[in-house]
Amino acid sequence: SQKRDRLSLFLESGLYIFEDSNAIFVDPVRVLNRSYTRFRVSPSAYYTRFFESKSANQDSSSRFTSRKRKRNGREVRALNEREQIANQRHQEARPLLLKAHQSLLKSTGLLHVLNNLINDPSSSTECRDLSWQDVQQSFVELGQVWQAPLYEITLNLNPHDLPNINEDSRGMQCCEQRVLPAFNNLVANETKEDVDAEFLNSRFIIPRESAFYMSDLGQIHNLIPANADSGFNLIVVDPPWENASAHQKSRYPTLPNRYFLSLPIKQLAHTEGALVALWVTNREKLRNFVERELFPAWGVSYVANFFWLKVKPSGSLISDIDLSHHRPYENLILGYSHGKDTNSYDQSKFRSIKDNQVIMSVPGDYSRKPPIADLLLDYVPGFKPARCVELFAREMMAGWVAWGNEPLHFQDCRYFVER
Numbered sequence: 001s002q003k004r005d006r007l008s009l010f011l012e013s014g015l016y017i018f019e020d021s022n023a024i025f026v027d028p029v030r031v032l033n034r035s036y037t038r039f040r041v042s043p044s045a046y047y048t049r050f051f052e053s054k055s056a057n058q059d060s061s062s063r064f065t066s067r068k069r070k071r072n073g074r075e076v077r078a079l080n081e082r083e084q085i086a087n088q089r090h091q092e093a094r095p096l097l098l099k100a101h102q103s104l105l106k107s108t109g110l111l112h113v114l115n116n117l118i119n120d121p122s123s124s125t126e127c128r129d130l131s132w133q134d135v136q137q138s139f140v141e142l143g144q145v146w147q148a149p150l151y152e153i154t155l156n157l158n159p160h161d162l163p164n165i166n167e168d169s170r171g172m173q174c175c176e177q178r179v180l181p182a183f184n185n186l187v188a189n190e191t192k193e194d195v196d197a198e199f200l201n202s203r204f205i206i207p208r209e210s211a212f213y214m215s216d217l218g219q220i221h222n223l224i225p226a227n228a229d230s231g232f233n234l235i236v237v238d239p240p241w242e243n244a245s246a247h248q249k250s251r252y253p254t255l256p257n258r259y260f261l262s263l264p265i266k267q268l269a270h271t272e273g274a275l276v277a278l279w280v281t282n283r284e285k286l287r288n289f290v291e292r293e294l295f296p297a298w299g300v301s302y303v304a305n306f307f308w309l310k311v312k313p314s315g316s317l318i319s320d321i322d323l324s325h326h327r328p329y330e331n332l333i334l335g336y337s338h339g340k341d342t343n344s345y346d347q348s349k350f351r352s353i354k355d356n357q358v359i360m361s362v363p364g365d366y367s368r369k370p371p372i373a374d375l376l377l378d379y380v381p382g383f384k385p386a387r388c389v390e391l392f393a394r395e396m397m398a399g400w401v402a403w404g405n406e407p408l409h410f411q412d413c414r415y416f417v418e419r
């Protein structure tokens with residue numbers, strides 16, 4: 001019955017905590033749905049790649065095996081020093097990952113739900129997009145043209161939901177429209193309900209009590225709070241790291257590592273300190289850069305490493321665990337920023353974090369990360385509710401500030417269905 005409790009908890013929260021290992025299974029759709037009142041995230045739009053036609057899937061897998069075959073055909077050569085370190089890291093992670101995966105395979109109830117993730121009857125989105133053109137990728141481009149300051153976004157607010165509205169004006173109109181600059185501006189939905197927004201020819205859903213700031217990295221200083229005691233207690237960063245291989249084409253612009261050194265993490269952090277969570281791929285060069293240069297430059301002390309293990313709806317791993325250029329996992333590196341005013345790192349202020357936790361989920365669109373905030377909240381220093389920001393965000397969450405050059409990307413109404 002304990003198992004059933006865990007399953008019913010999972011159905012509500014989207015989080016399944018395994019008792020016998022350091023592992024947790026996350027259904028991003030269920031987790032994200034908790035951010036919305038009038039809409040639901042569409043599973044078929046989230047798990048698109050598993051909804052694609054069979055022939056498309058076969059196509060990509062055959063391409064993959066042929067590449068693999070080529071690689072296997074190559075002469076076996078000795079690993080260089082960096083490859084040896086990477087391999088050692090992998091050998092240490094391997095048993096932890098396999099143990100977590102075993103826990104998933106043993107949970108038949110959860111597996112059953114998982115198998116049905118993509119059999120969503122209400123999968124077609126009802127979104128009445130003003131037009132179905134692909135404006136998505138263009139946020140990045142629009143933000144760069146000279147007209148960028150002229151682009152406006154219209155929030156359709158329901159006066160009933162607005163805080164501090166006087167009673168007389170309630171019910172007078174059905175809707176209050178607020179027109180705001182879309183770029184280089186903090187656009188907030190302070191209400192306790194989802195808000196519908198119009199931008200160019202598309203509709204976007206903005207979760208309750210959230211805000212976005214859409215700009216290039218050059219403008220990020222505008223997010224720095226006027227006084228540090230209104231800074232952030234949780235900072236999640238998913239940088240546009242450059243890819244190792246040219247054939248692995250990115251869907252967004254990437255930046256050389258040195259740009260990330262100047263992210264104002266210290267200035268964004270609350271005086272009480274902040275938990276910093278950084279997504280990193282398995283490239284040894286990156287891991288090394290983060291530990292030796294990036295965290296020190298940010299004033300962040302390393303605390304723990306989590307793994308994100310990617311599985312298919314069938315429960316199997318998305319690729320062979322030992323496939324060196326296509327590992328089925330990525331890393332979330334955690335550290336503490338001690339805040340602006342303190343120079344010394346007072347450990348007692350911060351909770352220690354259990355190392356090597358494994359987060360499993362079925363991945364969404366290319367490089368979309370699972371929402372992991374719930375797993376971190378216990379460790380966030382300072383007062384509750386924590387003030388949270390995501391840097392390089394492509395989506396929004398209730399209660400959060402999202403910054404990046406396309407934070408509305410996954411807020412397009414095509415990713416939602418009406419409740």
Ligand code: SAM
Pocket residue numbers: 140215216217218238239240241252253254255367368369370392393394395404405406
């Ligand atoms: N965490 C996101 C998710 O789960 O969907 C993925 C973030 S992706 C790895 C990195 C993001 O950084 C992309 O949206 C990219 O467009 C954005 N980006 C790249 N260069 C940027 C710049 N100069 N300023 C702001 N954002 C930038």
